[in-house]
Each structure stands twice: as structure tokens, then as C-alpha cells.
Amino acid sequence: MAVTAKRITALVNGFMLQSLFLFLMTLTAAVTSKENELYIIALLVLVLKVVLIPYFLKWIARKIKIEEGLGLYINPILSLLIVIVLSYGAYMFSRNIMGIQNRVETASFAISLSVLLTGLFIMVFRMKALAQVTGLLIMENGLFLAAVELCGNMPFFVEIAIFFDVFVFAVIIGIFVFRINELFAHIDVDKLTTLKG
Amino acid sequence: MNFLKPNFSLSFDPLSSFFVFVILLISVPSAVFSVGYMKNQYSGKKIALGWVLLAAFVMSMAAVVLVKDAFLFLIAWELMSLVSYFLVIFDSEHAKSIKAGVIYIIMTHIGTAFIIAAFMMIFKYAHSFDFAAMKQACAVIPAAQRDVIFLFLLIGFGTKAGIVPLHIWLPYAHPQAPSHISSIMSGVMIKTAIYGLIRFVIMILGVNTFWWGNLILILAAVSCLVGVMYALMEHDLKKLLAYHSVENIGIILLGIGASMVFSVLNMPIPAALAMAAGLYHLINHAVFKSLLFLCAGSIYKATGLRDMEKLGGLIKTMPWTAASFLVGAMGISALPPLNGFISEWLTFQALFSGALYGTGSVKILMGIYAAVLALTGGLAAACFVKAFGITFLAMPRSQAAKEAKEVAPSMIYMTGFLALMTVVLGLLASPVIKILSRVSGYVLSADVSAMSVSGFSLNNLVVMPLAGTYLSSPLIALALIVVSGVALGLVLLFYGKSKVTVDKTWGCGYYNLDSRTEYTATAFSKPFRIAFSFFYRPYHKKEKIRDSYYHVKSMKYETSITPLFKKYIYDTVISRVFGTANFLSRMQSGSIHFYIAYIFATIIVLLVFMNRF
Numbered sequence: 001m002a003v004t005a006k007r008i009t010a011l012v013n014g015f016m017l018q019s020l021f022l023f024l025m026t027l028t029a030a031v032t033s034k035e036n037e038l039y040i041i042a043l044l045v046l047v048l049k050v051v052l053i054p055y056f057l058k059w060i061a062r063k064i065k066i067e068e069g070l071g072l073y074i075n076p077i078l079s080l081l082i083v084i085v086l087s088y089g090a091y092m093f094s095r096n097i098m099g100i101q102n103r104v105e106t107a108s109f110a111i112s113l114s115v116l117l118t119g120l121f122i123m124v125f126r127m128k129a130l131a132q133v134t135g136l137l138i139m140e141n142g143l144f145l146a147a148v149e150l151c152g153n154m155p156f157f158v159e160i161a162i163f164f165d166v167f168v169f170a171v172i173i174g175i176f177v178f179r180i181n182e183l184f185a186h187i188d189v190d191k192l193t194t195l196k197g
Numbered sequence: 198m199n200f201l202k203p204n205f206s207l208s209f210d211p212l213s214s215f216f217v218f219v220i221l222l223i224s225v226p227s228a229v230f231s232v233g234y235m236k237n238q239y240s241g242k243k244i245a246l247g248w249v250l251l252a253a254f255v256m257s258m259a260a261v262v263l264v265k266d267a268f269l270f271l272i273a274w275e276l277m278s279l280v281s282y283f284l285v286i287f288d289s290e291h292a293k294s295i296k297a298g299v300i301y302i303i304m305t306h307i308g309t310a311f312i313i314a315a316f317m318m319i320f321k322y323a324h325s326f327d328f329a330a331m332k333q334a335c336a337v338i339p340a341a342q343r344d345v346i347f348l349f350l351l352i353g354f355g356t357k358a359g360i361v362p363l364h365i366w367l368p369y370a371h372p373q374a375p376s377h378i379s380s381i382m383s384g385v386m387i388k389t390a391i392y393g394l395i396r397f398v399i400m401i402l403g404v405n406t407f408w409w410g411n412l413i414l415i416l417a418a419v420s421c422l423v424g425v426m427y428a429l430m431e432h433d434l435k436k437l438l439a440y441h442s443v444e445n446i447g448i449i450l451l452g453i454g455a456s457m458v459f460s461v462l463n464m465p466i467p468a469a470l471a472m473a474a475g476l477y478h479l480i481n482h483a484v485f486k487s488l489l490f491l492c493a494g495s496i497y498k499a500t501g502l503r504d505m506e507k508l509g510g511l512i513k514t515m516p517w518t519a520a521s522f523l524v525g526a527m528g529i530s531a532l533p534p535l536n537g538f539i540s541e542w543l544t545f546q547a548l549f550s551g552a553l554y555g556t557g558s559v560k561i562l563m564g565i566y567a568a569v570l571a572l573t574g575g576l577a578a579a580c581f582v583k584a585f586g587i588t589f590l591a592m593p594r595s596q597a598a599k600e601a602k603e604v605a606p607s608m609i610y611m612t613g614f615l616a617l618m619t620v621v622l623g624l625l626a627s628p629v630i631k632i633l634s635r636v637s638g639y640v641l642s643a644d645v646s647a648m649s650v651s652g653f654s655l656n657n658l659v660v661m662p663l664a665g666t667y668l669s670s671p672l673i674a675l676a677l678i679v680v681s682g683v684a685l686g687l688v689l690l691f692y693g694k695s696k697v698t699v700d701k702t703w704g705c706g707y708y709n710l711d712s713r714t715e716y717t718a719t720a721f722s723k724p725f726r727i728a729f730s731f732f733y734r735p736y737h738k739k740e741k742i743r744d745s746y747y748h749v750k751s752m753k754y755e756t757s758i759t760p761l762f763k764k765y766i767y768d769t770v771i772s773r774v775f776g777t778a779n780f781l782s783r784m785q786s787g788s789i790h791f792y793i794a795y796i797f798a799t800i801i802v803l804l805v806f807m808n809r810f
Binding site for chain 1: 789790793794796797800801804805807808
């Protein structure tokens with residue numbers, strides 16, 4: 001959904017949906033492992049990634065009044081095909097690493113890896129600065145998934161710190177995007193090349 | 198994670214103690230000197246900062262020579278480099294200071310990188326950074342690797358010591374730092390590199406290859422000559438002194454290198470003698486070089502000038518500083534009975550004994566090194582005749598020099614103290630050598646008791662069989678004093694009553710001479726510029742503006758020398774680096790998408806690559 005999105009709202013919605021699934025995953029993990037920390041983390045996912053950040057991104061998009069289009073380098077269908085190929089590559093890779101008999105680990109690692117790659121793909125092949133922000137957030141989701149599924153979870157404080165980081169990152173980038181728009185009247189990252197030294 | 202639990206204990210073995218002594222001997226007078234020097238020159242806050250940095254600097258140097266763990270050594274070493282960098286750019290309002298600081302920090306980091314690499318290679322075998330463990334492990338390292346480690350250590354410490362061609366930072370950094378700092382940097386800091394060489398190459402790695410010592414000797418001989426020759430051409434007083442540091446490091450390394458050669462050839466006594474000579478020259482150079490730098494600081498404080506061509510006549514207005522400078526200049530020119538003479542004489546003895554008792558190529562090479570050292574001594578003397586004569590004698594060449602006043606007592610006392618040390622280290626040569634031979638015996642783990650039985654006797658080195666047996670150095674000094682006293686008495690007897698005529702200096706009776714007709718530093722060094730033109734590659738430019746053929750309205754004459762090492766080594770490297778960077782900058786499209794795409798492509802390639810294996 002995020003890959004085929006042509007408009008910023010759609011992309012953010014995709015991210016929101018993904019984060020919702022992430023929240024459900026974490027909640028399941030919390031219920032099965034009965035760790036209080038995981039409940040808190042799941043709550044944080046819900047609050048930050050499902051509600052606050054998407055809301056913020058949409059607010060920015062509205063505020064700077066740009067046209068909705070993301071600026072695609074590669075059309076949705078081709079993008080989808082590429083991402084499918086990437087996911088296949090990720091699956092092969094994780095099967096190589098985990099071994100064939102560990103099916104659950106293989107699958108979850110493959111999923112998180114393909115989420116990572118998808119985020120990166122969005123960052124590369126979409127023009128608008130907000131797409132880069134969302135792409136990075138999607139990558140972060142992939143990392144988080146890998147951490148929860150493979151290692152149980154990271155140490156609690158690390159987790160909290162990462163959440164804080166992500167949130168602050170979203171805010172800062174949002175402000176930057178805002179400023180870029182104010183200065184250049186567009187947020188096409190592509191047109192910032194004249195700034196290079 | 199063995200190395201994260203370093204051995205925090207300090208070692209006070211003879212070698213470390215000797216270096217701590219040298220550090221304190223120089224740092225304390227320099228610190229006291231700085232009270233008068235920094236006053237009225239910097240704001241109160243800056244002075245406080247200067248003191249904090251100075252204290253950190255001295256402590257880090259002491260830590261460098263005291264620790265027993267290579268990990269801590271690196272930390273102390275980096276701390277020393279960083280603090281000294283901040284001290285170099287202490288006068289940060291001058292663009293020159295910043296440039297000097299940049300050159301210094303780049304060079305010193307290149308050096309440290311090599312040192313770290315060498316330590317890592319030893320660590321691979323020792324699994325510990327403790328000196329004792331490293332020493333044990335070094336016995337089993339294969340020969341080829343030992344050579345690499347040695348070369349890395351030599352480059353690393355050589356950069357800090359300033360051996361040619363790694364000396365490039367000295368003439369920039371030393372003159373830009375405040376004078377008391379230049380005195381510590383030049384007097385002591387570059388000596389910590391000598392400590393590193395002795396500690397890590399001789400004591401830990403262990404010398405058993407002939408060419409190591411020879412390489413050091415060749416580099417040392419080149420450093421001697423290059424240092425003194427560039428010093429001769431330099432008219433900035435502090436730059437001149439900085440180049441002399443290159444020369445003197447060369448002399449010290451002649452002793453150390455000879456000692457390494459001798460210990461490989463299984464000649465313990467000459468090895469210990471050479472090492473003692475090197476260490477003796479080390480402490481001597483520390484004393485007279487910091488003395489000279491402090492005097493240059495006094496001159497700067499009094500006149501605001503460092504360019505000798507604008508000084509002159511200071512002996513009348515600053516007699517005490519002039520006297521101290523003269524003592525230092527005599528010491529560094531190796532005039533007896535001052536300390537420089539003793540240590541250079543010892544170095545000669547070591548080299549001669551190599552030439553006499555060595556075999557094969559050693560015989561010839563040692564003779565050549567001795568000849569180089571002799572030439573160096575001569576040129577150094579000429580250089581200091583220039584430095585003293587142009588700076589202190591004749592008539593002042595500028596208004597600032599004319600209005601100079603003697604500096605504050607605290608500064609005079611400290612230069613006086615160091616001048617006294619210059620004399621004392623010269624006169625008390627035999628007890629000092631006794632102590633130093635103990636240090637060198639410890640370093641080489643050789644039995645030097647034969648050397649210190651009845652005082653220091655050189656009988657086993659029959660280069661000058663009578664030396665040391667009939668005349669001890671205090672006796673020689675006494676004889677010298679008596680002879681010169683008698684000579685002075687005779688002069689006074691015959692000429693003392695004659696009337697003193699007051700006339701202009703060097704006037705030759707000519708009626709209208711001013712400072713512009715005086716001999717200049719450039720003129721003084723002209724013969725050398727001609728004699729060594731193959732090395733200096735002097736460059737002249739004449740420009741005449743004429744009304745007609747017969748009337749030249751104004752004339753301009755420019756001369757300079759080609760800085761060979763900068764031009765042919767460093768400039769080449771730098772231009773290559775910039776060329777490569779320009780080439781690579783084509784990759785920099787400036788588009789964020791491309792940058793992310795690079796990462797993306799890298800990840801994909803890595804994934805595929807991992808799949809393969």
C-alpha cells in the first residue's frame with residue numbers, strides 16, 4: 001500500500017496501517033511472554049507511530065499546502081514488482097542465515113528485512129522530502145520488528161530512547177521540510193542539488 | 198576485553214625517572230617565566246586558560262613517560278598532542294597560528310596512527326598492552342613483522358620528534374606558540390618521542406637487526422644537516438630555533454642509532470656509551486633550547502618582533518637577556534666548557550670507536566656520520582654567530598628595537614637559571630655521565646659496571662687514551678678559567694688605561710652611518726647560500742625602475758630559497774589528494790536520492806554477496 005501510493009496522505013496512511021500491525025504484533029508478544037515492559041512498548045507504538053506521527057505528517061502536508069503528488073520516479077506497478085523481487089531476495093537471504101528448519105525465525109526476519117528495503121526504496125524513488133521522512137520511519141518499523149521478533153526485545157531503556165529519537169526526528173524533519181518549503185516554495189528534494197559544494 | 202583493564206601503576210625505572218627529571222627541569226622555569234611573559238599580553242581569562250593548558254600539558258607529558266601500559270600510553274600521548282595543539286593556536290587571532298595548528302595536528306595524527314598500528318600488531322601476539330607482556334611477546338614475532346612494526350614506530354615517533362622528512366610541522370608550530378610553550382614543546386615534548394623510540398624499539402621490541410640502527414643513523418645524519426642548513430637561512434628567530442631542534446634531534450638520534458648498531462654487533466660498552474651520549478645531548482638540548490626560546494620570548498615581549506632583520510643593538514638595552522642568550526648560543530654551538538660540547542664530544546667518541554673497532558661497512562659509515570656531525574657543528578656555530586650578532590649587536594634596525602627595555606625579573610631569573618644549568622651540565626660532566634651510563638645500562642640491560650668503576654673512564658675506548666685519566670673536566674674548566682683570566686688581566690694591563698673613545702658601532706670612521714648600512718642576516722648567510730646552492734636552490738629577483746639608463750629610480754631585490762621537502766614531497770602528496778578528491782566529486786551529484794540510492798545499492802550488493810557465501 002505504501003509502495004503503490006501516489007499521494008502523501010496515502011503514503012502516511014500506509015505507514016499508519018503498518019504501525020498498527022506492528023502494535024498488534026508487539027501486543028501479542030507481550031501477551032505470550034507476559035512482560036510488562038512489552039505492554040508499555042506496545043502502548044508507545046500505538047500512541048507515537050499510529051497516532052501522533054501520522055497526524056503530525058498530515059498536518060505538515062496540509063500546512064505547507066503543496067500539491068498532493070509524491071513525485072514518482074517509478075510508476076506504482078513497477079515499484080510493486082521491484083519490491084516483490086526485493087522481498088524474495090530478503091527471504092532467500094534470511095533462509096541462508098537462519099537455516100531452513102527455523103521457519104518462524106526465517107519468516108519474521110524476511111519480513112522485517114523486506115520492510116527495511118521497502119522503506120529504503122521509497123526514500124530513493126520518491127521526490128518529495130516528506131516521502132523521505134516516511135520512508136525512514138518505515139525502515140525504523142522494520143528494525144523494530146526484527147528486534148521484537150528475533151531478540152525478544154531490546155533493553156527497555158534502549159527501546160524508550162529509540163522511540164524518543166524517532167519522534168524527535170519526525171518533528172525536526174517536519175520543521176526542516178517546513179523551512180525548505182518556505183525558502184524555495186517547493187519540497188522537491190531533487191531540486192536542492194544546487195546547494196552542493 | 199583485556200586491554201580495558203589497563204595496568205594503572207606507574208613505573209619509576211631509571212629511564213622514566215630520567216625523562217621526568219628533564220620534563221620538570223624545563224617545565225618549571227618555563228612556567229615561572231610565563232608569569233611575566235603573559236602579563237599585559239593577554240586578558241585575565243586567557244591567562245587562566247593558559248595556566249590550565251600548561252598544567253595539563255606538563256602532566257600529560259609526565260604520564261607519557263611514566264605509564265607501564267601501552268593503552269594508557271596512547272591516551273596520554275593523544276592528550277599531550279591535543280593540549281599542545283590548543284597551545285599552538287593560543288594566539289588564535291593570528292591566521293598563521295591556525296594554519297600552524299592545522300599542520301601540526303595533521304602531522305601528529307598521522308604519527309599517532311602509525312603508533313597505534315604498531316601497538317595493535319604487537320597486541321596480536323601479546324593479548325595485553327602491559328609493557329612486560331608486550332616485551333615477552335615480541336620475542337616470538339616473526340622477523341618480517343618485526344621490521345614492519347619497527348618502521349611504523351619509527352614513522353610514528355619520528356613525526357613527533359621531527360626527523361627529516363617528517364619535520365615539516367616544527368618550523369610552523371614552534372614559532373607560533375607562546376614562547377614558554379615553544380620552550381617546553383621544543384625542549385621536552387619532542388623528546389618524549391625519543392623516549393618512545395627507546396622504550397618501544399630498544400626495550401620492548403628488542404634490536405636484533407643491523408639495518409634498524411643504520412636507518413636511524415642515516416635519518417639522523419640527514420636531519421642534522423637539513424635542520425642546521427635551513428636554520429642558517431632563517432631570519433625569524435623562533436623559526437631558526439625550531440630548525441635547530443630538527444638538527445639536535447638528529448644529533449641525539451646519532452647517539453641512539455649508534456647504540457642500536459653496537460648492540461647488534463655485540464659491543465656493549467660502545468653501545469652504552471653511545472646511548473649515554475644521546476641521552477646527555479637530550480638533556481643538554483632541552484636546557485639550552487628552552488633557554489634560547491625563552492630569550493626569544495623576552496625579545497618578543499620587549500619589542501614585539503621576531504624578525505632578526507628588524508632587531509639589533511639589544512645588548513645595550515637588555516644586557517641580562519643578551520648574556521643568557523649568549524650562553525645558550527655557545528652551548529648549542531658546542532663550545533667548551535659548556536654542555537653542548539660534552540655531549541657532542543661523547544657522540545664523536547662513540548662514532549669514532551665504531552669507526553675504529555667496527556667491521557666492514559660500519560667502519561666507513563661511522564666515519565661519515567662523524568664527518569656529518571662535524572659539519573653540523575660548524576654550521577650551527579655560524580648560525581648562532583648570526584643569530585646573536587644580528588639580534589644583539591650593532592645598531593637597532595627599527596624603532597621597536599630602539600625602545601626595547603629589559604624584561605621583568607622573573608623572566609630574567611629563569612633564563613639565568615637555565616644559563617646556569619648550561620654551565621653546570623658542562624662542568625659536572627663526569628658525575629652526569631656516571632648517572633646516564635646507569636640509565637643506558639638499564640636500557641640495554643648491559644653490564645656497565647666496568648664503565649663506572651673509577652669515575653667514568655674511557656680507557657677501554659682508546660680513541661684518546663689520555664682523556665679522563667690525567668685531566669677531569671672540572672680541571673680542564675679550571676685551566677680554561679685561569680688561562681682566560683690571565684689573558685684578560687694582560688689585556689687590561691696593556692690597554693686598560695687607554696682612553697675609551699665613544700663612536701658609532703662598526704663605523705670605520707665613516708661619518709653618516711645608520712642602521713640601513715649594517716650587515717644583515719641575509720648578507721651574513723649569503724656565503725652559505727652560494728656554497729650550498731645545490732641544496733638551497735636559491736631564487737633571485739631583481740626589479741629596477743629607471744628614468745633613463747643612467748638613473749635608477751628605485752630598485753627591488755628579492756631572494757629566497759626553495760623549500761625542497763615541502764615542494765617535492767608534501768606539495769606533491771597534497772595535490773594528489775586534491776586531484777583524487779576532485780575526481781571523486783563527480784560522484785557527488787548533490788541529490789539526496791542518489792546518496793540514498795548509494796546506500797540502497799550497497800545493501801543489495803551486500804545481501805547478494807552474503808547469499809553467495
